[in-house]
Amino acid sequence: MAYRSWNAQGGEGVIMHPLTRLVTFFAALGGLVACQTDMPPLAAAGATSESPFLIGPQPGTDRPIARPVNPYAGNTAVLADGRRLFNWYNCSGCHGDHGGGGMGPSLRDSLWYYGGDDAAIFASITEGRQHGMPAWGVKIPQDQRWRIVTYIKSMRTPNEQDPPR
C-alpha cells in the first residue's frame, strides 16, 4: 500500500513507498537520532538495573540512578515548536487539540498513569504504554521528543502556547 504525505499547506499529496516516506519524513523533521549533537546523557531504553525510568515507589536511596534531564526544561523558546510537533505527530488526535484527552488521557490534568515529571513523560513517549500509546522512539528524534515534553509541561501555565479558547 502506498502512503500519502501532505505538504505543509495540506495541498496535493505525493505517493511514496513507505520506506522512502519514512526516511524523507525524518530528514525533513530535523534529522535522525544519530545526527543529534545536543543529546543529553541517557541510558539505553530497556536497560535493566540502571533503567532511568522510575515509575514505581523507590525502596530506599542506596543506589542513586542517573535520570535523563530535559535539556529544554523551562525554556519557553521551544514551546511553539513543541506545540507544532504535538500536532504534527498526531499527539493532538488522541490526547485532544490542547491535550485535554479523548482517545488517550488528558495531559492537562494532575493525573499521570506513568509519572508526570519530564523524564517519565519522555519515557512514555519513547517506549509507548500498554493501552495504545505508540512507542514513538522509533519515529520521533530525541530532540523533538524533549520539545514535545516541554510543551506538555507548559499546559495550564501562563506560558502555554495557543491555549484553548
Next chain:
Amino acid sequence: MTSIRGMVLAVSAAISLAAVSACKTGNAQQRDTARARKGVQPKTQVASLSGNTSAESAAVLPAGALSTQGTGEWWMPGRDYSGSRYSTLNDINTSNVANLKVATTFSTGVLHGHEGQPLVVGSTMYVVTPYPNLLYAIDLTKPGGVLRWVYTPPTSARAVGIACCDIINRGAVYADGKIVYSTLDAQTVAVNAATGKEVWRVRVGDINIGETITGAPLVVKGKVIVGNSGAELGVRGYVVALDLGSGKQVWKAYSTGPDADVLIGPEFKPFYPRDRGTDLGVKTWTKDQWKLGGGTVWGWISYDPETNSLYYATANPGVWNPDLRPGDNKWSITLFSRDPDNGHAKWAYQFVKHDAWDYDEIMENILVDMPFNGQQRKLLIHPGRTGFVYTFDRTTGELLNAEKFQPTNWALRVDTKTGEHIEDPTKRTHEGVVTRDICPSSTGAKDQQPSAFSLRTGLLYIPAHNVCMDYEGVEANYIAGTPYLGASVKMFPGPGGYRGELVAWDPIHAKPVCSVKEDLPLWSGVLATAGDVVFYGTMDGWFRAIDAHTCAQLWSFKTGSGIIGNPIAYKGPDGKEYIAVYSGVGGWMGAVAFPDVSIDDPYTALGVAGAVPDIKQKTGMGGMLYVFTL
C-alpha cells in the same frame, strides 16, 4: 397524533420471520426464509402480531439447530432482522408501568461506556462488556440470576488507544447454538452458547493500521456479517461475511476503491443518476486517497428475507478536512443494499457527497411495510446524523421523503427527485477557516444509538441530540495506527435550551407527533413494546418509560451511571415480562464524564467537551446491568 393509529400496517417479512414457530433440524436458514415468504403477515391491523406463535418451548437452551426466536427472546441486536427494537410483549403496559421495580442487577466489572444490549436466548441472558469484551452468561432460572460462565477472549490491550470514541461494544448475535461478537482489537469470535467454550475466533482487522471493531454482527443465512471501525485513523471501510460454522471469510465488500473491491457488478442499479457510473470508489477521490478513505461500517445491519437484501450505511470519508480529498468520496456516507449470498451490491445512495462535517451515517435502517400515499410500500427508515429522517422504498432505493427532526442549517432540504441535499454553501467547511454555528455537530442530530419502531403506533422513536459546532479543517499527517483527522472541532448546545430529545416521528407524513425534551443529548437506544410503552435512558442515568401515543412520562428510575445502552424486553422462565438495560456512561460524548478527560479544553474528545462539560457533575463511570419487572 392518533390519526395513523388505526392505519393498516403490514408486518415486514423480517419481523414475521422472528415470529414463526421453531424449526429444529436440517438446513434451517433456508427453511426460515421459505417460511418467511409464506408467512408475510396479512395486511390487517397490527393485532395480527399478537397471533405470533410463541416458541419459548423450543428455546430452552440450545444444543443444536435452534433457529427461530420466540416472542419473549432477544437474539439479535435490533431484536429482529428489520431492526425494529419492538417487542410484542405487553404485560408491562401503560396502565401498570408506573409500578415497575428493580428485579436484579449485575456489575460487569468494567467501567467504560456500555453501549449495545444484552441477548436473551431461552433461559439465559448474554452480556458483552466494553473492552476487554468479556461475555457473561447469566442463568435466569435462578433467583436474581446466577452467573453460568464467563468467556474471556484473548485480546490486545493496545486496541484501547486505537479506538476513536471509547472502548465500547454494541453487542452480540445468537444463531445456531453460538453467541457471535467482535472484539475491540478487531477479532470476531463464536462461543458455544451452552458451554461458553470458544468455537472459532478469527482476526478480521489490524489495529496496527487503526482498525477496531465496535459494531454488533448480524447472522444471515449461515453467514456472520461484520463491519470494521476506524474512519478517524485512515482506515478503509468494509463488510465481511464469515461462515457461521467455521469463521472462514466468504466475501468482503469494501466501501471505497474499484468496483471489483466494492462488489459492484451488473446487478447494481442505483435509483439516482448521481450514484451511477463505474469505479466511482476510485474516480471520486484524488489519486490514491481512497485507500485511506474511511467509510467504515460500525453501525447497524438489517436484512429483508423476502427480497434477500442486506442494508447498512457507511461512515465518514477518511480525513475530516474536506479540502484534502476533492471529489464526491464514494462510497462514504452511503446506504447499501446487498445480496448476502455473494455480497454484490443491489443499489446505493450516497447521503452526503464530499462530506465536510463528519456526517457519518452508520445509523439504523428500520425495515417496515406500510401504506404510503395509498399504496403499500416496502420502506426503509433511516434517521440521520445529518438532521433529516429519510424514508426510502427499500426495493429500489428511491427516497420518498426526508425532513428535519432537529435544528439543522447545513442543508435547507432534500430534493427527492434528484436525491440531492440543497445546501447552505456558507456552512461548508474548509481548511484554515473556522466555519461557525453549524447545526448539527459532528455527533449529529443522532449518533449510533438506535431508534425503535412500534408496529402498533406506526411511529419511529428517535433518540436525538441538539448540538451545534464550529469546524476548521487543518493539515493532517498519516501515521499508521494514529488519528488521521485534519479538523479542529468545538461543539456547543444547539438553540432552544435543550440538548436531547426523544422524538416520535411519523415516517409517512414526515413530521414529529410528540416528543420529550431532555437536558443532555440522548445516547441510549430505544425500546418500543406492544404495551404501548417506549423506554429510553439519559446520560445522567435516568431510565424512563413514556406513553407511545402521547410521549407522556409514565415512570422513571435513576440508575448508578449514565445510560448509553439499548433497552430490551424479554419473558423470563417464570413467565413474567422483564425490561433490561445497561447503565455505564461513556461513548464519544459520555467520555467527557471520565476522570482522565479535561473540560478546560473544549476541543477535547473530538470537540464534544464543549457540548457537555457539565456531565462530570451529573454522572460518573460504572458498568451495571439493570433488570426491571412489575
